Structures are given as structure tokens and as C-alpha cells.
Amino acid sequence: MAKQRLVLTFPHKVVEEPITYHLIKDYDLVVNILRAKISPQEEGRLMIEIEGEKNALNKGIGYLKRLGVRTQPLAQDIRWLETRCTHCTLCVPLCPTGAILVDRDKMEVSFDKDKCIACGACIPVCPYKAIEILF
């Protein structure tokens, strides 16, 4: 089994395409929608986690590409600006997935991109604007 977290960008013409239905029915993938939005220009963005047989996963992503949906790994859209972070820990209890970790001996914060679901809960509480999400 393989798992990927992706940000999908839909051009206008495929906004109404039921792609999650096809990913599930045609490629037997487990699809978890983390976040979705349609911008004023009617470009759709979808943050998803897809899981399945490696082969099926690749075919499913191939299907998205054929439709004209741009895909990129979720991790590219989240930035922890380490030089801005003061390691205060204010954001830590608000992270629902444990992506923001604290080494309790050193009291230093680290960020695990793979666990982040880009919910954005940490962003407004950070006094130093040390986390950015481009979504």
C-alpha cells in the first residue's frame, strides 16, 4: 500500500468533474479530503490524501493528469520558517496531528511535514508568522 498527500489544482473546465468518485470506484483508492476551495476565478483546489496499491495509485494520478488537473505534493505548500520560529511552543497544543513536535529536553520545536494536514490552526496563533500555507 502507498499513500500520498497531494494538492490538486483544477482548471475551470473540470471543476464539475466527480473525480473523487472515479478515484474510488475506478482505481480502488482510499480518498480523504483534507481541504477544498474554489477561488473567485473558479479554479478549484483540493487537498487530499490518497491511499492504495502502488500501481493503482499511479494510475489514479495518471487519470488526474489526463483530465488536466495539476498535482503537487502537499509538503511543498507548507513552510515552517525556522529562522522566524522562536521555539516558544504556543502553537503546539493546537496541532491536531502532532506535526509540530517539541523535544522536551531542549524545549525545541520541529515540524514534521508528512504529518501536517495544512489545517492552518497554528497560523493565527504564531506571534512571529513562522508558518505559511500557500493554498
Add this chain to the structure above:
Amino acid sequence: MAKTIAEINKKIKKGEAVVVTAEEIIDIVEEKGVKKASQEVDVVTTATFGPMCSSGAYFNIGHSKPRIKLEKVYLNEVPAYTGFAAVDILIGATSLPEDDPRNRVHPGDFAYGGGHLIEDLVAGKDIKLVATSYGTDCYPRKNLETWINIKDLNEAVLFNPRNAYQNYPVAVNLSDKVIYTYMGTLQPKLGNANYSSAGQLSPLFNDPYYKTIGIGTRIFLGGGIGYLVWQGTQHNPGVARTKGGIPRSSAGTIAVMGDLKKMSPEWLRGTSLRGYGASLTVGIGIPIPILNEETLQYTAVKDKEIYTQIVDYNKTYPEGGSESLGEVNYAQLKSGKITFQGKEVPTASLSSYAKARKIAAILKDWIKKGEFLLTEAVKLLPSADSGVTFKPLKERPIR
């Protein structure tokens, strides 16, 4: 055998002083005992790095031709105070641009204020100054718009009336709605507990009765060198203390100043507290000279021996109270969760222990290299028996 500061400075100059941080001294004392450690160690460095709202800077921009007596001044839109002569400007960390929406859409972001301006100034960025005045015979000009830069200022001084609080409450929210405070965003029904102290590394916990710290003490301030200039506003040394002398709630504070031009944006950081306002996060490090067994004993204080009070920031604090819901120590707070009223509550800190540790190490390094000498305080801070207290306002309505 007691040592004097002059003797310690002699050793520092020769590069022979034994300097350790307030963290390192804990193990040394456990291993060697107070007596032996006090003979061997000369200086213990302490530090803190956290939002300190009672901070600011003043500077002199030089006279324009023709001259202006500054009256209304905005620096990157942030209003500054000009009630000193003609071209001296004072800017406070919490000052906000007039068009900042504040909490009109609650909670506000407070993306840029006085603290951010101070960070930008220290970083060497050009700052936009817009000024107006009424004009006089000797200062005829009425408008001034110019870029200014810290390198061109005549004096630029960080001046913080209240920093480095000796202890601070833990903020919680007992209500059923989210609240946005200077202690961070507090989730309803004890959803989280926020604290703000470097605990065992924090300066005033390591000299709880201010036996070495006072007016004239040379310190690490904002990455440069500063001086302690007075007790801080709201200095309140008479609060209840533990057997070891550690205040159980907010107590001593210090006023500090230093040359802003020698400081660094790494240690003076603009701070946005959602729903509350802007602030400045300040790095401070204070060396404690080990004069005798007593001064050393105090520096060996550990997180688990330092207690503070849990306060409800939904009702108690806003209404002017400070009643405690309970007591916890900093070892518990730093573990990431406390158990309170039968509930496991996650904890978070506003002040950065990691950065405080780094400051204590930098100051240790400066002293070991002989670059930083200790000073004898001209006058020690008012201590627990001084009668100095922090009084609430006694309102006398004007009819």
C-alpha cells in the same frame, strides 16, 4: 571564602573565570555540593526571551533644514511620541497604526506595531517618517516626509520600563468560548494552559532577593550590551515566597536600557498577539556573580521548585482580580501537560526556553572571552522587606 566582584573581574580579564549557565549549575551543585561549587564557580549566567510589552526605544533624528519641532510623528504608519524637545522620538512596542482595524473584526491580527517597527529599525531597514507640526519662528517647518535609517540616527536607545518579570501566572479559560489574550489564544473549558517564564534559567529566579542585581548591572540586552537602570514598573517584591525564597506569583521586574545600534533583530522580535495587540519579544541575559555560598545556592534553583498560580483569563483577570485556581511548578508546565481539576490540560509557553538557553550560553561565552565584565550595582533593587508594592488604581470619579 567570600569573593568580590573586583576579584571575579580580575579572573575574567585573565581568562580564568569559571562561568556556567543557570542550567549547568544545577548538576554541579548536585555533584559537588554548595560549598565546593561556590568556591569553584565565579559567574552563573541567566536569561529569558519572551514578549515584553513594556518596551520601547527613543532616538534623535537630527535637525532638518529648515528646522521642524516634531509634533505628530508616524514611523511606518505607527504613531510615536514627541513630547521631548524638537527631534527626539519615543516609540513604544504596543503602538498601532491609526488605520489598523484593531478588534473591529474580532479577533484582530495586529500584523504591524511598535515592536515590529523596532525590529525593522534594528535590522537596518529604512523607516518611513511622516511628521507634521505647527511651526514657530525658530522651527518654521510644518511638514516632513523622509526615510530614516538607524545608522544615521544620533542616539538610538532601547528603553524598557518593565521587563523580565520574576514569575508570571498560567492563563486558562474556564468559559465555554474561545478567548484571545496577551497570553495567547485560550481554548474553552480548560482547553489549554499558557505560561511565560524561562523558569530555572530566568534571571530574577536565580537571585530572588536581588542580592546582586540592581541599578547599574551590566546585562545582555537584545543581542548587545545594556544596563539595568531601575526597578521595573509594577515591581512587587513582597508577595508570598517558598522556603527557598522564590516568589509564588508575579513579583520583581526590571527597567533596562542599551544602545539599540549594537543590538540584533534576532533578539528583538516584533510580536503579533491575535485579538490583543502588538508587542516586542526581548532577549535578556543577566550574570550573577558568585560572591558566597548564599548567592550560589539561589542559582541552583530547579524548575520543580518554582511555583506559579493558575488564573482564569476569562473572568478573574479582566475584572482586575488575580485569585488563583491552583498552583503548578515549571517542571510540570514544561512537560507539555498538567493535570488540573481532574483534567489533563496541554500547556504552551509564550517565552522561549530554547532561546533563553542560547542567550545564557552567549553571555557565558562573552564573559569567558573577557569581553564582558561584571558591574557592582550602584543600588540593589527594593527587596521583599522594602515595603514596595504594586497597588491597583484607586478610582476617584470626576464629577
